[in-house]
Amino acid sequence: MIEHKNISQPIYIKLKEMILSGELEQGEKIVQERIASLLGVSRTPLMKALLALENEYLVESIPRRGMYVKSWDKKEITDIYICREALEGMAARLLALSSNDNIIKQLQACFNPFISKKKINLETYSKADEKFHSLLIKLTGNEPLDKIYFFGKIHDKVTGRGLIRTPEETLEEHFGIIKAISKKNADEAEKLARMHIKKSRELLFNQ
Amino acid sequence: MIEHKNISQPIYIKLKEMILSGELEQGEKIVQERIASLLGVSRTPLMKALLALENEYLVESIPRRGMYVKSWDKKEITDIYICREALEGMAARLLALSSNDNIIKQLQACFNPFISKKKINLETYSKADEKFHSLLIKLTGNEPLDKIYFFGKIHDKVTGRGLIRTPEETLEEHFGIIKAISKKNADEAEKLARMHIKKSRELLFNQ
DNA sequence: TTTTTGTATTTTGTATACAAAATACATTTA
DNA sequence: TAAATGTATTTTGTATACAAAATACAAAAA
CATH class of the missing domain: 1.10.10.10 (Winged helix-like DNA-binding domain superfamily/Winged helix DNA-binding domain)
Structure with missing residues (x-):
């Protein structure tokens, strides 16, 4: 038995x-x-x-x-977002340096279903968002990076609510990051990935 | 008993x-x-x-x-250095944004003993180096950041040797980072902290 | 009443027991 | 000899046992 x-x-x-x-x-x-x-x-x-x-x-x-x-207070959530900013920024940089068609396709696949949709389902978009961000890390092939990224997968639960910003606002940003990666513009990719996280963090408690 | x-x-x-x-x-x-x-x-x-x-x-x-x-191969060691680059870079940025006399004093204290020394003891310097880098993280007060930084404390053991570069070369860089932090120049502090790690990484296997 | 003290209960931390999987090794077979 | 097979030993994974610490709670004291 x-x-x-x-x-x-x-x-x-x-x-x-x-x-x-x-x-x-x-x-x-x-x-x-x-x-x-x-x-x-x-x-x-x-x-x-x-x-x-x-x-x-x-x-x-x-x-x-x-x-x-574990229960999270404002400071801890902010600190986690700061970590994400550093890690996802680096991931975007790495991907830009080694990007290829396969990588771009996988990243785009997350958000293609939402292009030119009038009304975006928040639940579906939220899942796509989570997928995108962990894919960004995974595709680098950097195992230690993936190992220390565990924060990313819990962020919306941590904050106690769903999406922090509207799909209308973030969809563009996501494609911007992908575009910078596909153009192999490492500085731009990192900058945009960091801005993307930073905007959400700043909105989280200052609204 | x-x-x-x-x-x-x-x-x-x-x-x-x-x-x-x-x-x-x-x-x-x-x-x-x-x-x-x-x-x-x-x-x-x-x-x-x-x-x-x-x-x-x-x-x-x-x-x-x-x-x-665990045994580490070249790729893993490189990947760990890339993580350090992201995390220590962010730490330097954060410290620059919130620096004060106390922080600067603690950072300087690591390397003051080596100023204008003709011959620097490698073992002593190596310990100071380790202290400096973990202090950089600790002083941010960002707990999650500290939690995922565990790599930093094992880097010289991981590489299988002591210092990667000479104290003559890195001492200046260390003070450069501290200076940028004290001047509250966040971009500069992050850039220098990242360069510092990157140089060591690039030297590690390409010499 | 509120606080303190003592006792019973619960829960954790560690040690141990035991089944199943993995390994080592000898014997058999080709 | 080398490969294959079977058996004994080792080692892991899980369950359980038990002591000490923590907690709950009731009775006594202020």
């Missing part, structure tokens, strides 16, 4: 979903035995998953007290 | 030392029971420490096979 392949992995994924969906809410204590029995596993593989999530800034551990779902 | 405060923490530190010092060498398999009894603990807290090290890129896990001391 006991089969152990990689229980920690599915637990990790499940817990991440539960946190990002709000099923486990920010600041909530994760009582190990409770979650373990909820998921039908023991505390050992659960702990592995929790440690992985701690390293992704989704869970916070207070020694001898327990693990808590 | 059983006292549990935080055994994982000392194990983590000890293991990190063992890896960075070469006592455990790159690619070596970490047989859990062996290391656990070597350190006089059980596999449970050892595993916690190993997972933390895995997230810092010092240990690599192959499911059902074991944990191995």
Whole structure:
């Protein structure tokens, strides 16, 4: 009956979903035995998953007290955006230096469905946006960069709302970044990618 | 006799030392029971420490096979330097935007001992260099940035040698960065910090 | 009433137990 | 000899056991 392949992995994924969906809410204590029995596993593989999530800034551990779902304040969200600015800017630069048709096609594919649409579905666009930004990192082929980019995938959950700016505003910016990459203009690509993040950050708390 | 405060923490530190010092060498398999009894603990807290090290890129896990001391190839080292370029560049920018006497003093303190020295001790300078670069990150007060900067602290071990360039060459660059920060020239500070890392990276494999 | 103290319960941190997978190694087969 | 097969040993992954710390809560004291 006991089969152990990689229980920690599915637990990790499940817990991440539960946190990002709000099923486990920010600041909530994760009582190990409770979650373990909820998921039908023991505390050992659960702990592995929790440690992985701690390293992704989704869970916070207070020694001898327990693990808590991380809650983010304004400063932390701002700081995360600043990190994204640095990392995505560098990614755009790298892609510009090594761009080819395949890379451009993949990036464009994210937003092609929205070209000249009158009404853009926010949910769909939001997913495309997330896809684009993580693709920007992935396509560089820089593994360490991808490893430290985990912030990007949670930004809209972190901010507590969906899109920060309208598709009408950001769609153009996205294509601008892609264009700079395709023209192999590294400085321009980096500048635009950074501006794109910076604008959202500045809007986030100053409106 | 059983006292549990935080055994994982000392194990983590000890293991990190063992890896960075070469006592455990790159690619070596970490047989859990062996290391656990070597350190006089059980596999449970050892595993916690190993997972933390895995997230810092010092240990690599192959499911059902074991944990191995990470070994770095040229591409990975280059990629790490590229990450450093992005992160330290941003850090220098942030410091320039918020610099004050205290920050400048702390940064200068790293290298003041070497001013107008005829012969600089390489070991001492190497430590000062490491201190400077992690201080650059720390002083920004950006926690997420610090969290993803773990690369910086291992760079000379990663490259398999000590300093990449001579103190005569880099000392000036360091003071240049500090000066730009003190002048609150953000663009200049970022540019110099990035150049500083880039030069080392380019020299690393192309000499 | 509010605060303090003591006791019961819960929860964490570590050690240990055990099944299944991986590995090592000897024996057999070509 | 080299390859293949089977068996013993090692090692991992998970579950469980248990001590110590943290917490909850009730009774006593202010």
